[in-house]
């Protein structure tokens with residue numbers, strides 16, 4: 001018996017030693033919702049490849065700079081790809097327009113930058129960084145925010161740049177569902193349940209990172225939710241709801257039904273559970289997600305990292321695109337629950 005206990009203890013020590021030797025430096029998500037069947041193997045492969053590129057770009061940027069650089073670099077790759085609901089590929093609201101929202105937070109300085117309701121900035125996450133570092137403000141919106149970003153040299157594009165066939169088709173299917181509902185006919189189940197009429201995945205993107213010095217950072221970028229009312233803003237650009245980072249505690253990015261994440265200040269709730277109750281990152285994230293009212297099909301998902309590189313990737317939807325990369329470059333990517 002003594003030997004078994006000693007062997008078990010050895011195993012535990014050796015796994016934690018391994019984790020510390022090669023800790024995770026970056027965790028990313030590509031949205032909760034998950035309908036792998038509807039997505040099909042070809043789209044799944046494109047999304048996985050993009051996520052791998054994002055993880056590598058993020059890790060390289062952390063190597064050369066710090067956690068904040070990793071978050072920005074990884075999210076830029078996802079925003080540029082057209083495969084996710086952020087940057088190019090953002091979903092359409094019921095007016096047939098795209099309104100992009102994003103935020104970034106630096107755990108070292110507790111500085112943050114956020115932007116909402118824009119459609120001309122190529123990389124909303126880059127705009128957040130500029131707002132954070134140069135504007136003296138945290139949150140800017142609409143055309144005035146775009147003008148400020150342009151003046152600061154942020155890359156601008158035509159609103160047409162963001163258009164993708166996938167997002168347009170998702171709007172048509174949501175439109176058809178809304179018409180059926182208005183006519184009293186059976187309509188598709190609540191979005192995110194992974195049922196008929198659901199997008200293959202929600203596709204909001206986010207990243208949380210930790211560098212060698214233990215600095216933490218997080219960011220989130222989204223086009224919102226298909227067929228929402230124009231002007232609606234979800235949790236993604238709201239510091240403490242969709243994004244939060246605090247050195248010595250944790251860095252968090254959320255995805256899912258934004259209204260719930262705003263009302264329950266989910267990202268800062270996770271950090272508070274870790275900071276004041278001493279919960280592990282995984283326990284804190286699970287408690288926060290379980291505390292949300294249950295929708296049919298779930299509310300969403302969370303990624304988080306602590307200052308030692310322990311990671312949580314949890315969701316209560318059918319799936320969540322997520323991945324991690326370690327300091328030495330080992331990559332893990334998944335969609336389904338493990």
Ligand code: ASP
Pocket residue numbers: 031032202203204222223224225233234235236254255256257258259
């Ligand atoms: N949280 C985002 C929003 O409500 C959507 C998502 O993550 O899928 O705008």
